[in-house]
Amino acid sequence: MQTHSQALTVNGLSHTYAGQPAVEGVSFHVAAGEIAALLGPSGCGKSTVLRAIAGLLPAKPGVISLGGRDISPLPGRERGIGMVFQNYALFPHMTVAENIAYPLSFRGWDRKRRQARVEELLATVQLGGLERRLPRQLSGGQQQRVAVARALAVDPALLLLDEPFAALDRALRLDLQIELVRLQQTLGITTVIVTHDQEEAQALASQLVVMNRGHIEQTGTPAEIYDHPASLFVNSFVGYAGKIRAVVESASAAGSTLKVSTGETLRLPRELRFAPGSPVVLTVRPERLSIVDRPSDFTLAGRLLVSTPLGPDVIRSIALADGTEIKLTEPRDLRRSPLESSAPLFIALDVVNLHVFPAGEAL
Amino acid sequence: MPDFKMNRRQFGLGLAAAGLSMPMLSRPGLAAGSVTVATFPNAWEQAYRKVIVPMLAAKGTTLTIAPALTTAQIAKVLAAKQGSAPPPYDALLLSPGDIDIAVKNDLLAEVDPSKISNWSKLAPASQGKYGPTVTLEVDGFAYNPDVVPKPTSYKDLFENPAFAGKVSWTGFDSNTAIEFYSEIAKVYGSGPYDMDAVFKLFKDKKDFLGPIVDTTSHQMTMLQQGEIGVFMASTNNVAQLKALGAKAEFTSPDTGSPAVPVVIVMTKGATNPDAVHEYMDAAISADAQNVLQMPPTEYIPTNSDVKLAPGLAAYLTPETMSKLVYLDWGTVAQHRAEWTKQFDRVVKG
Amino acid sequence: MKNPAFPFLLPMLLLSLGGFVAPMGVLAFYSLSAGGNPGLFGNYAAFLEDPFNLWIIVDTVTLGFKVVVVATCLAVPIAMLYWHGGRRLRQTVVVLALLPMLASNIVRTFAWIVLLGRNGPLVAIADALGLIDGPRSFLLTEGGLVIALAQIELPLLLLPMIAVLSRMDRRLVEAAEMAGAGPWRIMFTIVLPLTLPGIIAGWILTFASAATNFVTQAAIGGARLIYLPQFLYRQVNILFDWPTASVVAFILIISTGSVILALAMLTRHPRLIGNA
Ligand SMILES: Nc1ncnc2c1ncn2[C@@H]1O[C@H](COP(=O)(O)OP(=O)(O)O)[C@@H](O)[C@H]1O
Ligand SMILES: [Mg+2]
Numbered sequence: 001m002q003t004h005s006q007a008l009t010v011n012g013l014s015h016t017y018a019g020q021p022a023v024e025g026v027s028f029h030v031a032a033g034e035i036a037a038l039l040g041p042s043g044c045g046k047s048t049v050l051r052a053i054a055g056l057l058p059a060k061p062g063v064i065s066l067g068g069r070d071i072s073p074l075p076g077r078e079r080g081i082g083m084v085f086q087n088y089a090l091f092p093h094m095t096v097a098e099n100i101a102y103p104l105s106f107r108g109w110d111r112k113r114r115q116a117r118v119e120e121l122l123a124t125v126q127l128g129g130l131e132r133r134l135p136r137q138l139s140g141g142q143q144q145r146v147a148v149a150r151a152l153a154v155d156p157a158l159l160l161l162d163e164p165f166a167a168l169d170r171a172l173r174l175d176l177q178i179e180l181v182r183l184q185q186t187l188g189i190t191t192v193i194v195t196h197d198q199e200e201a202q203a204l205a206s207q208l209v210v211m212n213r214g215h216i217e218q219t220g221t222p223a224e225i226y227d228h229p230a231s232l233f234v235n236s237f238v239g240y241a242g243k244i245r246a247v248v249e250s251a252s253a254a255g256s257t258l259k260v261s262t263g264e265t266l267r268l269p270r271e272l273r274f275a276p277g278s279p280v281v282l283t284v285r286p287e288r289l290s291i292v293d294r295p296s297d298f299t300l301a302g303r304l305l306v307s308t309p310l311g312p313d314v315i316r317s318i319a320l321a322d323g324t325e326i327k328l329t330e331p332r333d334l335r336r337s338p339l340e341s342s343a344p345l346f347i348a349l350d351v352v353n354l355h356v357f358p359a360g361e362a363l
Numbered sequence: 364m365p366d367f368k369m370n371r372r373q374f375g376l377g378l379a380a381a382g383l384s385m386p387m388l389s390r391p392g393l394a395a396g397s398v399t400v401a402t403f404p405n406a407w408e409q410a411y412r413k414v415i416v417p418m419l420a421a422k423g424t425t426l427t428i429a430p431a432l433t434t435a436q437i438a439k440v441l442a443a444k445q446g447s448a449p450p451p452y453d454a455l456l457l458s459p460g461d462i463d464i465a466v467k468n469d470l471l472a473e474v475d476p477s478k479i480s481n482w483s484k485l486a487p488a489s490q491g492k493y494g495p496t497v498t499l500e501v502d503g504f505a506y507n508p509d510v511v512p513k514p515t516s517y518k519d520l521f522e523n524p525a526f527a528g529k530v531s532w533t534g535f536d537s538n539t540a541i542e543f544y545s546e547i548a549k550v551y552g553s554g555p556y557d558m559d560a561v562f563k564l565f566k567d568k569k570d571f572l573g574p575i576v577d578t579t580s581h582q583m584t585m586l587q588q589g590e591i592g593v594f595m596a597s598t599n600n601v602a603q604l605k606a607l608g609a610k611a612e613f614t615s616p617d618t619g620s621p622a623v624p625v626v627i628v629m630t631k632g633a634t635n636p637d638a639v640h641e642y643m644d645a646a647i648s649a650d651a652q653n654v655l656q657m658p659p660t661e662y663i664p665t666n667s668d669v670k671l672a673p674g675l676a677a678y679l680t681p682e683t684m685s686k687l688v689y690l691d692w693g694t695v696a697q698h699r700a701e702w703t704k705q706f707d708r709v710v711k712g
Numbered sequence: 713m714k715n716p717a718f719p720f721l722l723p724m725l726l727l728s729l730g731g732f733v734a735p736m737g738v739l740a741f742y743s744l745s746a747g748g749n750p751g752l753f754g755n756y757a758a759f760l761e762d763p764f765n766l767w768i769i770v771d772t773v774t775l776g777f778k779v780v781v782v783a784t785c786l787a788v789p790i791a792m793l794y795w796h797g798g799r800r801l802r803q804t805v806v807v808l809a810l811l812p813m814l815a816s817n818i819v820r821t822f823a824w825i826v827l828l829g830r831n832g833p834l835v836a837i838a839d840a841l842g843l844i845d846g847p848r849s850f851l852l853t854e855g856g857l858v859i860a861l862a863q864i865e866l867p868l869l870l871l872p873m874i875a876v877l878s879r880m881d882r883r884l885v886e887a888a889e890m891a892g893a894g895p896w897r898i899m900f901t902i903v904l905p906l907t908l909p910g911i912i913a914g915w916i917l918t919f920a921s922a923a924t925n926f927v928t929q930a931a932i933g934g935a936r937l938i939y940l941p942q943f944l945y946r947q948v949n950i951l952f953d954w955p956t957a958s959v960v961a962f963i964l965i966i967s968t969g970s971v972i973l974a975l976a977m978l979t980r981h982p983r984l985i986g987n988a
Binding site for chain 1 (some may be wrong): 881883884886887888889890891892893894897901902905906908982983984985
């Protein structure tokens with residue numbers, strides 16, 4: 001039923017609440033028919049950006065264009081955007097059908113046409129039979145679907161969702177996430193979803209816009225952002241990363257040497273763009289670490305603190321010689337005898353892929 | 364007056380309930396040499412606090428003044444009696460109509476004149492069985508000379524076009540109103556209790572009737588506002604209006620001014636009868652009445668030693684004083700409920 | 713009595729039992745048994761047989777309704793001003809709504825005597841607009857009484873509305889806006905319906921207060937407009953006819969109480985539950 005997906009461009013968007021800047025210089029692009037996720041910790045300005053796109057806040061300065069057309073001067077009700085609010089904002093005094101039909105009542109459609117559209121939407125979000133219920137008689141998941149149906153009612157060119165899964169319990173979340181992606185793909189509607197949950201963002205979006213303190217840290221596909229984080233913040237916010245402090249001893253094209261906070265020395269087979277003596281932070285993804293028997297140039301000594309099985313994997317917390325804690329995951333091997341707690345061991349680092357950031361950077 | 368022959372137990376039960384919800388009924392136990400009396404609120408209450416309280420204090424008696432409208436005074440004493448509680452007041456301030464109701468309900472005790480040294484200074488008419496008359500309310504037409512000419516008779520009010528719609532009346536709730544209706548009944552009907560004549564007049568002369576309200580105080584406000592030209596008032600009402608700077612004058616009807624004695628009476632079961640007698644004696648003393656007849660109160664004295672002050676003499680010409688009209692309140696009480704009912708139906712808007 | 717809070721409720725229960733339920737019970741018993749009328753409901757029958765008295769009941773309830781209607785017409789724009797206002801304006805509206813409550817009912821009533829009178833501003837305005845021919849007075853008219861009562865009872869309607877509005881989720885309005893609704897549509901389809909529980913609570917208070925406001929009814933309405941409270945006052949204090957008085961008291965409670973109950977039932981409507 002959706003034909004006119006349009007690309008969204010946000011350019012130089014800033015907003016201040018009573019003199020307090022909330023977002024500054026936000027620019028990103030979402031291609032037609034794509035899902036982008038605005039990802040960042042609570043309070044970083046995601047909702048503010050979303051509301052500015054919706055037209056509920058003025059974008060001053062800033063330009064928001066949809067399908068190449070500047071929509072910034074338009075009020076929200078004329079932008080042709082569907083929005084799912086945090087906690088859904090369903091009208092509590094209206095039934096499911098009335099909630100969904102509400103946007104249709106401004107289109108001059110006759111009763112029959114409205115009814116047909118409501119039925120179509122109810123089928124789309126799989127809520128057939130619940131049209132006479134009031135919102136408070138629905139489960140959280142059902143409420144979310146009503147909100148989605150209401151947002152889609154008038155065939156918007158853009159769908160905005162603000163933390164649509166935050167109020168749901170974990171088990172339900174995954175199902176609804178899959179359902180939303182399927183729906184979006186069927187409709188091909190350009191979608192922006194706000195979330196503070198990086199797993200959710202990665203699961204849903206083809207493009208992530210990672211925000212921190214009112215500005216964008218990095219935009220890219222989930223894989224790009226996971227594998228090539230542009231900042232220590234992104235590295236730690238998107239997926240888990242262990243952090244190890246070190247000082248650069250030497251850095252040349254032939255390789256670099258780092259003096260780790262444990263006193264051990266680590267050799268990286270690549271050039272680091274740091275002057276010798278610079279304090280740095282190494283970040284290590286748990287799945288890129290392995291436990292080995294003997295030390296080498298790229299291992300650190302450690303001691304096992306605790307092992308936690310998680311499905312097919314086991315997560316091991318390990319303390320380095322100076323007490324720094326890092327996590328490591330490896331497949332759970334039932335044949336191998338379990339590691340003893342507090343057993344000394346060596347951690348092999350993936351020296352090719354680990355990231356080095358300046359230590360001054362705020363986390 | 365409706366019949367009060369309900370059985371005692373039922374009534375007692377009702378009043379016990381009233382007692383529960385009316386903490387006002389009980390009062391703190393008082394030391395010997397103290398007395399609690401009811402007076403009219405505001406002007407009267409303030410004047411008695413200033414004049415009578417010190418006189419009794421000089422004799423070692425504590426006088427507590429509780430302001431209450433006459434009807435409320437009776438209602439509370441009646442309620443206390445039916446609830447077998449001591450009366451909330453030792454003495455009341457009543458007019459003959461109210462005294463009649465109080466006597467019927469056996470609420471009052473006779474006084475002992477030998478305990479009141481000023482008793483002999485009162486005219487015989489003021490020496491009541493239940494207490495002395497402390498002042499007279501003399502009533503007449505209060506009018507605003509800017510709005511209407513000076514009214515002289517009741518016929519004026521109902522026939523002279525200058526008064527059409529300008530004269531305000533009250534219902535049978537008000538004792539003052541009843542005095543005047545009785546006078547009108549004499550003029551237009553067969554005698555002082557021929558209220559049918561009054562009701563007929565009210566129906567026939569609808570255009571002459573001005574606002575009909577519940578109380579004299581509403582009429583005072585309306586006269587002040589230029590809303591009405593005439594209402595039936597006491598000399599005190601007019602004095603009060605003048606003190607407020609309102610354009611108001613007092614005049615007596617040609618048939619004479621209705622007058623109502625104001626009497627201090629002792630309740631049956633009063634805790635300290637001697638103190639009540641002292642209070643009565645002080646209220647009729649020349650010392651007290653000399654002060655009370657001066658503005659702002661201007662209460663007409665009843666003690667024969669007191670010479671009428673110039674302020675009062677302006678209203679109370681010897682001719683007025685010689686033509687005062689008194690009403691038999693016993694007869695009024697018998698018909699009051701009936702008249703009230705009929706009046707409502709006549710005036711209902 | 714399994715409720716663990718029972719010991720804490722006890723003082724309140726005893727107080728309302730002793731101070732309210734018991735006296736009411738005795739009053740009810742009294743209205744049935746005292747006086748000279750035969751039969752259990754003799755007193756009631758004697759009162760209700762008279763069409764004049766029936767009209768007093770009707771007039772009293774009607775007065776309450778009229779005041780509710782006029783007060784609502786005044787309260788809705790003020791509440792919307794509050795809703796759309798910033799912090800400053802909101803505070804101002806709340807203060808102005810509360811201000812009249814600081815003056816006693818008697819003071820407000822006498823202010824209305826001046827406002828409604830022959831020389832008052834309302835007559836001048838109505839005259840200038842050609843609504844009335846020649847100066848007259850709105851005092852002692854039902855219209856004047858309704859206007860005065862509506863203003864006097866206005867805070868009772870306004871404050872519950874403001875209480876609901878101040879808690880209302882602004883996202884609902886934004887959702888309506890995104891759906892394409894203009895400001896008036898939003899007001900009539902979202903804001904006012906969601907304020908309804910507050911409006912109904914206000915209606916209950918306003919109705920109860922207006923129908924029983926003895927002082928204002930007497931002072932502005934005068935003796936030609938007779939309502940149950942004036943009638944009751946007279947039976948108690950002037951005529952000392954307490955059996956009839958207790959009947960009138962009960963009829964007043966029953967007639968206003970049933971309206972209040974009906975309004976209270978409205979708030980049980982499924983669409984209104986839980987959105988205030
Ligand atoms: N209406 C508002 N008035 C003032 N400050 C606000 C308002 N809304 C949000 N803020 C502030 O702006 C910042 C960004 O808020 P928001 O966009 O809601 O963050 P997020 O959605 O990422 O949690 C926060 O610091 C928040 O406190
Ligand atoms: Mg948010």
